[in-house]
Each structure stands twice: as structure tokens, then as C-alpha cells.
Amino acid sequence: MARLEFGAAIDAAVAEAMARDPRVIVLGEDVHTLRAPLFARFGPRRVLSAPISEAAFVGAAVGAAMGGLRPIAELMLVDFVGSCLDSLLNQASKVEGFTHGDWKVPLVVRATCGGGYGDGGQHEQALWGLLAGIPGLSVVVPSTPADAHGLMTAALRHDGPVIFLEHKLLSRSWLEFLGAGGRKTVSFDVPPDGVEGEVLAGEEVPLGVAAIRRHGDGLTIVSLAVGVHRAIAAAEILAREGIDCDVLDLRSVRPLDRVAVVASVARTGRLLVVDEDYREFGLSGELAAAVLEAGLSPRFARVCVDGTIPYARHLEDLALPSVARIAEAARELARVSPDLPGHG
Amino acid sequence: MARLEFGAAIDAAVAEAMARDPRVIVLGEDVHTLRAPLFARFGPRRVLSAPISEAAFVGAAVGAAMGGLRPIAELMLVDFVGSCLDSLLNQASKVEGFTHGDWKVPLVVRATCGGGYGDGGQHEQALWGLLAGIPGLSVVVPSTPADAHGLMTAALRHDGPVIFLEHKLLSRSWLEFLGAGGRKTVSFDVPPDGVEGEVLAGEEVPLGVAAIRRHGDGLTIVSLAVGVHRAIAAAEILAREGIDCDVLDLRSVRPLDRVAVVASVARTGRLLVVDEDYREFGLSGELAAAVLEAGLSPRFARVCVDGTIPYARHLEDLALPSVARIAEAARELARVSPDLPGHG
Amino acid sequence: MDAAGLFRQMARARAFEDATSALWREGRISGEMHLGTGEEAVAAGVVASLRPGDAVALDHRPTPVLTVLGVDLAGMLAEMLGMESGIHRGRAGHMHLMSRTLLASSSGIVGSSAPLGAGFALAGRALRPGSVAVAFFGDGAMNQGMLLETLNLAAAWSLPLLLVCKDNGWSITTRTDAVTGGDPVARARGFGLETVDVDGGDVGAVAEAAADAIDRARNGEGPSFLRARVPRLDGHFLGDALVRAARSPAGDGRQLLGDVTSAALSRTGGGLGDRARSVVRLLDLMRRARREDRDTRHDPLERARSTVGQEVASRLEAEALAEVGRAVAAAGGAH
Amino acid sequence: MDAAGLFRQMARARAFEDATSALWREGRISGEMHLGTGEEAVAAGVVASLRPGDAVALDHRPTPVLTVLGVDLAGMLAEMLGMESGIHRGRAGHMHLMSRTLLASSSGIVGSSAPLGAGFALAGRALRPGSVAVAFFGDGAMNQGMLLETLNLAAAWSLPLLLVCKDNGWSITTRTDAVTGGDPVARARGFGLETVDVDGGDVGAVAEAAADAIDRARNGEGPSFLRARVPRLDGHFLGDALVRAARSPAGDGRQLLGDVTSAALSRTGGGLGDRARSVVRLLDLMRRARREDRDTRHDPLERARSTVGQEVASRLEAEALAEVGRAVAAAGGAH
């Protein structure tokens, strides 16, 4: 048991796996500095610095996984998936299906995601919905150091391709690297419980299992990553107003823990999705489908990102799911009474 | 008014636009043969054959649109979007937002989509959900020659980027090119009303407006492209069993005609989505969210594609939404009684 | 490997392609069926230097290499027929034939064999020292970003990788040089790669060049790029519309030629020069397609036949035919 | 343009970057702030040959070129400050500064300026005969697929495009040559492009080479590739962690060095040689970063100063400072 920062917790899981299993390698741009301790410990043959060639090195990671390694390809920012989507859409995710389960692709793609530090519309996207839309991929997005460590551990033991997204607002090293640059003159609205916490070495958080972060019978808030912390903060305000919220942390987008979502919503009759990804055609819609398919008819609302994320910090604050927007949407939902329990 | 095949209807809209507006150009792999009549009529300076460089030529089309042209970039199969996603995700879709509406990108990306001719999992995807998840893009997927013509006409007049998807099973020329190859020994389950029909020159089908293909009060089937024809066929069977279906043809995925969907579902209390795209994190989920957001609580089901599309024709038939699967899902939905009208 | 051994593999590959073609015509194979006829010398010549533990990444014409590598022929045929007895139980089809045990994959996305091959090389270096990987692709793929990036990655990481460009001059109906700047070999050299340029119809030359390059890769001396000019004997895919039109302008080509002519004569449109340029280009393409259609002068099998002698050749071809015939029967292809 | 004119533009660009740097330190600019200090000679030298109707596509260091092109400085600063008075009302920020009227765009995705520039060239050829487009990018971008594809596309379509590679030797904290095969100029030549290699710190040389290439493009003689070696004076971005660590190993670098040392001494891990190789590489990077940090010997402004003479230079710099000072005030940057 150790108290670790979010990014360090992930690196610790990677180091544990690398020490245990010589097939685990890391490749990506600038990994010799971004993962300097891993580079110094395991050497340049297991921590490979790549050119700015996402399609080639993520594609090569797919081939390496097929060839017997268990690579972690680092994509820096998930926004850059536009440069290598084919390797995920048509290669990594398809091989198991093509071979009817015979050939698997034990690949982890590690990338940062998310906003809140004023980097603009090409560098702060979430994109987990887009990636989760590809059958054959798993997509995980932790909200705490313990989960970050546990999900990376699980991802590295999993035999299929896993997209591991690391929210920059939770990762002090990334936020320092991209946002602060040594300045004391800037500040970010960082959720303390996401940034540092207790981590158990070797402990695995299984893919596809959500966690309940807060109990309440009035309303279910489903979220992930930074959204979870915003939702908890909102729930505390709401509790004082007499609205008690379940806060569910999905942790994995795909596989989606439909059972946990449905169980909570069946109890509360109200579903509020807090999703830093784009509003339409993504996770929030899938959650709506999940509850409808379960025969529930909850009151439903979502707090998401509506369009290109603006650069200006004050506009960005309005664009990303905030405590205020979540609380407002929750109050609105609480006002109308739901059908309970779900019929059907 | 002329009777045209689906692909010819699109080409006619392109030819009309090219004749009217010298800024309209076509670029893509093999366009000199795939669009041979346009090539012969407008010459190689307006119909440009490209190398197998989707990222470069779609990216160049974005730049050309910013520079004053109105390009149509042909992507052959939408599956190849993996090679050029950045140009759509981070360039074409973002410029208008970045410039707060000052600079627009009047680009059409034309690509084929869909399966039903045994080309396997890398060549038969729908992917409209993935693309519609990107704010700033419009995505249209016609089901008839008239709509194909009208939507291409609208797309070419639109000032933002439009993804125009042409289902191969509707497009005799593509099906012949990729599937039959001059053989009389193969057959495909082609919907006749999708393949050929009346087309009015110059007539525009506005982006974002659905069409009702069949009226009925028992159940709403929402679909697009080939799915519409399968849904109509299923609805005819269902009608004989006493289940009357509304069949809604979305025509545009983004913008989504939420009003039309909600109006129909408010009446029927049952929503069945027939979507040839992957089941999770896409269009079908977004439709669930749309009705829940409107305060409806319909019975809901979806007939979609669950994973990598198998190559074998008989397995492919089972994987793609079929009349049998649609009818089965509709019967199941009709069995439970809905709440009417939607509360809230 | 001796000339007879190479010829035998070429004959096996050709017999397999011919059987595939027959099944396709019968309507029993679906989708875009790309044959590798014309590429048999490259397949046999390169694979001759491979050993267990080596890996190959293939494009949309994978069957000659897979046949030479020793993948079960009946299983491959059954796969293309979409049967449960297929090597992937009908899930993959002809553009995605793979063998985990032989470390061979294929993909229908142009250019994707290069990064996959680089990854195989990386894994091979770590897990199977002395092994190599080979990536096969076409001349058109040389314009695909992920492949270009891989030329660099292979050089930068000094991967034990042989990049084989099967240059048939075509990208579907496009003359590759009409959309390409420079020359593939110079391009590869510009990425710092060792290069070699061979006549891909000459199996001995391919075998020798590949052996050298593969040896160097095994010894940790890094990647190479091999360009092999090959003929395209059966069009882009079976039923290629351009080839059919070229073969029979008054038959299969009637519609195309009619459409093109009336478009070129349209009242509105480009200037006369532009229209003329287009029409001339289209006619030139049809002329080339017709000339190359089943052009036996450039057929690598015909060329190899003379090396081994007519008698040996005939015997090996008969054996190959028999082997493939048995595979077709086993796959349930004959009916 | 004469030397003084070029110097004036360089001074303006430098003054703008310096003002940006100050605002950044004050915490008023967010995100990854990449300065173009060191690239002023390239910006001034290339833009000197541009005319209205020409277009430029820029990367993540767009400000020197935009300053020289004549974009409103107060508006750009206000944009970087995230204000409604910014040229994009705060929506875009420093990696996406654009001007529709000047046909200038920028993008933070490495390599994307190349296809965008090719598209500008295509549109220019059709709509503004005699116009050209310029795409600016770094040496690291030369490994990005969409850029490599564009080298080919430009050659194949004979576009009126100048491709300018600002080669500073770095890709963030990576020495570009450590991950690159061959040489950028040879690579471009391998795509069939005309190439020219200049000292990017010598504004006269840049201006001359660019004028030639742009002239040829205007005359329909096709694209060129210009490689200009430039220094990186302010690290990858402001606050660059590697530069800070290199500058002060016992201060900002303490954490990094401590972590690396204890990792290198870890009980389990790679062999001694592997660990040593890693540590040596990291130290070498820090050494280089330290050496290049604000290295005035390679500063293009210092070098140009001697050409125009100290007196003229000082006057022009003072004017530039005053102009930028006014822009800062107008943008609301001073407080």
C-alpha cells in the first residue's frame, strides 16, 4: 500500500508488469523522457522512442502483439488517434473476430484525454465514445489512482486490445508538462481525490465493472474520470437540498457495466449522465439505450460537451461539465416524478 | 423527372453542380474510371485522380475548401476513414468553431458503406455513428435515388463539411464493381425501390429532415439506407399480423431529426431502431437518448450489427439487420404495452 | 532452394489461384477476389529464405505466399467458400487469411502490411533472435502514409524487416506512375533503407536478392527494401470492369464507352482540350489493360519453365494441379 | 525586399514572441505555448515573396509568419489571452490562429499543415492563377504519414506549393535524427521534389531560395521542398520541463534525476548495459538542451543585426517593440 499520484500509479503498474513479464514493452513519442524511470530501469530495447508516426508505431504495436509481445503504445493525446485510427478500427479490433478467437492482440494503447487547462479544441477531446464504438476494443478511463493502477494492471493481463485513457486534469505530471510548465501563476480546478490516493501493488480492477462512489435514492448520476469528482461535488450540494444521488463511476466505457447502471436507475428512476465527451452518438446515448432496453423509463438528462471545446479558460469552463451544470440538471430532473419501478 | 439508378442519381447531382459552379471539383482514387463521364466532360483539372493517400487528398480537400473551392473527396469505402480521420476530426470539423463561424469548409466526402455482398469485416462497415459523433460534421445516408440526388444537391450547397454515404447494396455500379464483376452466378438481396427511382433535377432534400415511409400507430421503426427497405418489408409482414408500423427514414444521421422521431414515438409508444452500424455507442443509442430527453418512455429495441461482420454470406446475412430479425424484434416489442402518452 | 523446388512452389501457387478463379466464376466466392497470378516468383523466391519463427505480413493478394508457406490449401479454399471448415470458419475471407502458427497475417487495407510487418520484426527481435519479418505490398501502397512512416520506422529502429514492393504498375485502374512522384527505389533510399531492384518475374533473381537481404536482417544489419516488378495477369480483381471493357469494347465496354462519349459531347463542361485529355487518358488505360490481360510473355511461370526444362515443369505442374484438385475436393469446392 | 525590410519583420516577429512569453509567465496564456523564436529569418525570408492571393498553412508555431504577414497583433494577443476581442473571440487559441482574408491557417496536429497547404495550392491554381501556397512544418513532422503522402501528392499533381521544413533538430524531447532514417532533403528528393537546403538563420539566403522556388511555382513549374536549419531558442514550449531540468539539475531537475537514478539502480530490470545506455542518452539530451537554451550565437536576429548595422537594427527593434507594446496594451495585456 502506497500513496501515489495518478500518473505514478499507472507507471507503477507498468513497471510491475515489465518486471514480471519480459514481453511487456513501451513505445511512443518521447517515452525516454515521459517514462524516464522506466527507460533507465529497463533500457532502450524495452522502452522505445518513436518518431511522430502514430500510424506506424501503433500499427507496429499491433503486429508486435500478434507476434508475441504485450506492447503499450503511448499516443500522448487521444486527439492524435486521427492519425492512426486504421490500426485500431481495422487491425487490432478485427483480428480476433477474423480468426474466430484463434489469434488475439494483447495491446494497450495509453493516451491522455480531456480538458480543463486551456489547450483548445484539438488537444482536449475525450473521444472515448468514438473508440468504444469499435467492437473488439476495450476502453477504460479511471478516476482515481487506485483504479488507474488496477485498470492498467488488468489491461496488461487482458488478451485483447485495451485503450487506456489518462485524464490530464488528474495526472499531475501531464498537467505540469502541458499546462503549468513550472509556473506558479496558473491554477487548475483539480479534483484532489483523483490526483493522489492509496494504491495496492498488483491489485487488479477488472475491466467492465463500475464502482458506486456515493449512495442515494433520488437520482443516479453516471460518470467517469473527472466527471465523477464533479458529480460527487454536485451531489454534496444536492444532498443539502434534499436530493440524494447515487454516483456511479463507470471506469470502463467498453465493456459497459449495464447491470450496475440498470440496478441504480431501477431504484432511483432518474438518470443523469455526466460525460466530458461529445453529447451526441456516444456514451450518454448508449446509457439511455441500456436503461430502455432493461425496460426502465427513467427521467433522463445529460451534461456533456456540445461542440468544439473553446480555448479561452472561461469558455472552456462553460463547455466542460461543471458542478454547477450538473447540479442544475439534477434539480431539473428531480422536479418531475418518475415511474417506479420500471415496468416491462 | 427521370428514372435513374441510385449511383447515377448521385452522379447527376454532381454533374449539375459542376456545370453550374466551377468551384465544384472531384478528387479521389480511380475517379477517372469510377466517374468516367464526369472526367470526360469536365476534364482532368476538375476530376483529379489521386494516389492511395487518403490523409493527403482528403486533407487537401479540406484546404481546397478553405481556399475557395467546393470539393468532393471520394473515399471509395468508408472503412478507409481510418487512414484519414484526422482531416475530419481535427481539421474539417473544427475550423468553423475555431474561427467562430468566420471560416467555413464546404467539403463533401463521398464514400460507399455497408454490406450484403460478402466482402468481409474491413470492407462492409457502416461507420455513420462514429462519424456523426464528431461535432461540426453532417452525415447523410440516403435510401432512394431521389434522396441520393437531393441530399447530394443539398450537400454541395451546404457551407460545412458533409459526409455522404452511398450504400453499396443500393448502388448497382458499385455492387457490380465490387461484388458481381460481370458474373451471373451471384445474387444479392437488393431492395428494388432503393436501386432505381424517379429523380427531379435540381431538387434538394434538406439535411436533417427525416421522411415517413409508412404510417402505422403500433410501433415506430427508425432506420436509414438499406435498413429502411428491410423495415418496410418487415412492416408489411407485421401489418398482416395486426401490428401497424410507422417507418421513419432518417436520411441524415447528423443533424438528427429528433422532432420527427419524437412525434412518431409519442404516438406509438414503441421504438425499434434498425441500424446497420455497430450496436453500441452510436446512432441507436442516440435515438434512445432523444426520446428519453423528450420525456417519452417507450418500449425500445434495436436491430444492429454486433461485431466484426463475417465474410461468409450466410453468416453475414445473420449479422446484418434482416427482415426476419426486424419482425421478430417488433413482435417482441408489441407484446408489452407502453405508457401513452409520454409523461413529463 | 534449387530451381525445381522454386518452380514447384510457383506451380502450386498458380494452381491454387486458378482453382480460386474457377470457384469465383461459379459464384461460390464473394467480394473482391484479388488473385496473385504474376506474383508467384516473388512468393516462391522470398519464402525460400524463411524459417520457422519468421513472420510475414501480407496485403490483399495473400494466397501465393500463404500457399508457398504451407498453409493448408483445403482450409484456405474452404475459408474463401465461407465454410465452417475454413481456416477461420468463414469469418475472415480471402482478404484476411492468417496463420497464427506460421506467423502470417493479411489485411485488405492498403499499406497496413508494413506497420504489421514492423511489429512482427520487433517481436521477432525480442522473442526469436535471428528471426526476420517480411512485409509484402504493392506499388500503389507506396503512397499510403502508414507505409511511408514504416519505411522510416524500420530504418530508425533498424528492424529485422524485409519490405517487398510488388510493383505491377497499377493501383486498381490507375497507372501508379501517373499519381506518383519519383521512383519507389529512390524513395526507399531516401528513408535510409538498403534497397535492391529485381525482376520479379525471375524467380532466381528474387531468391538471391531476398536471401541477401534476409541474411543481413538476421545478422542484425537492419532492414531492406526490395522492389520486384511483376505483371498483373488477371486485372485488379476477378471480373475487373476495366479489363472486361478493354477486352470487349462492343460488349462489356459498351455502356462505359457510350457514357463517356456522350459526356464528352455534353453541351456544357470543360474546354475541348480538357475533354480530349480525359478521353485520351481513358483510351490509353484501356489499351494498356488489354495489352497486359493474361500476357503470357511476362508470365513468371512461363519464364521459369525454360529454366527447369519442359519435362520437369510439366511433372511439377501436374503434381501441383493434383494437390490443389484434392484440396478443392476436400474443401467441398467440386460439386 | 532589402535587408532592412527583412530585419524589420524579424524584429517585429521577435518582439511579438517576447511579449507572448511575458504574458505566458504572468499566467495569462494557457495551454502549450510554442514560440517561434529562432524561426524569424524563415518567416521573414519566405513571406517576402508572397503576394495577396497566396496562402500559408502553419503548424504549432504560427506566430512569426502571421506577424510578418500582417495579421492584427492586438487581435492575436487578445486571442491568446482568451478574450472576446481576439481574432477568433477566444475560441481558437495559439495553436489555431487563422486569417480567412489572408488565407492563413494553423493547426496543432503535427503534419497537418502539409495537406492543408496542398489544398490551398489546388484552390489557388483553380481560382487565383499565378498564386502559390506555402506549408510550414518541422523536422519531426517529416515522419508523419499525412505529410509524407503530401510530398508525393504535391509532386504528382505538380502543385504550386512550397514545402518549408524548419529543421531545429528536435521533436519535443527527442533528437529527430535518433528516430529518423536518412536525411530530409534526400527524402524529399526521393518523392520527385525539387529541393533546396538553406541556413535558416540567414535571412538573405532564405529569401533568395524561397523567391526562386515560389517563382517556379507561380510559373507552373511545380512544387519545391525547402529545408531550413533553425535553432530552437526557447525549448519545445514555454516551461519545457527538459530545458528547465537541464538549466537547473539541482532545482527543477532534482525530481527527474532522482527518479531516474533510483530506477536505474532498481533491483530488477534490464541488464547493466541497457540501463547505462538509457542513462547516457538522457544525460546527453540534457547536455544538448542546456547548450541550445537561448543560445545567442545561433540567434537569427543577432546574425541579421550585423548585416543591417547596429544603428539601423536598434532603431527597427525599438519600433518593433513599440508596435508590439501598443498591441499588448490594446489587447489588455498590460495591467
Ligand SMILES: Cc1ncc(C[n+]2csc(CCOP(=O)(O)OP(=O)(O)O)c2C)c(N)n1
Ligand atoms: C487504405 C485503402 N485505400 C484504398 C483501398 C482500395 N484498394 C484496394 S487494392 C487498391 C490498389 C492497391 O494497389 P497496389 O498497392 O499497387 O496493389 P495491387 O492491387 O496493384 O497489387 C486499392 C486502392 C484500400 N483497400 N485501402
Ligand SMILES: Cc1ncc(C[n+]2csc(CCOP(=O)(O)OP(=O)(O)O)c2C)c(N)n1
Ligand atoms: C499527430 C501529432 N502527434 C504528436 C503531436 C505532439 N507534438 C506536438 S509538437 C511535436 C513535435 C514536433 O516536432 P517538429 O515537427 O520538428 O516541430 P518543432 O516542435 O520542433 O518545431 C509533437 C510530437 C501532435 N501535436 N500531433
Ligand SMILES: [Mg+2]
Ligand atoms: Mg500495384
Ligand SMILES: [Mg+2]
Ligand atoms: Mg523540430
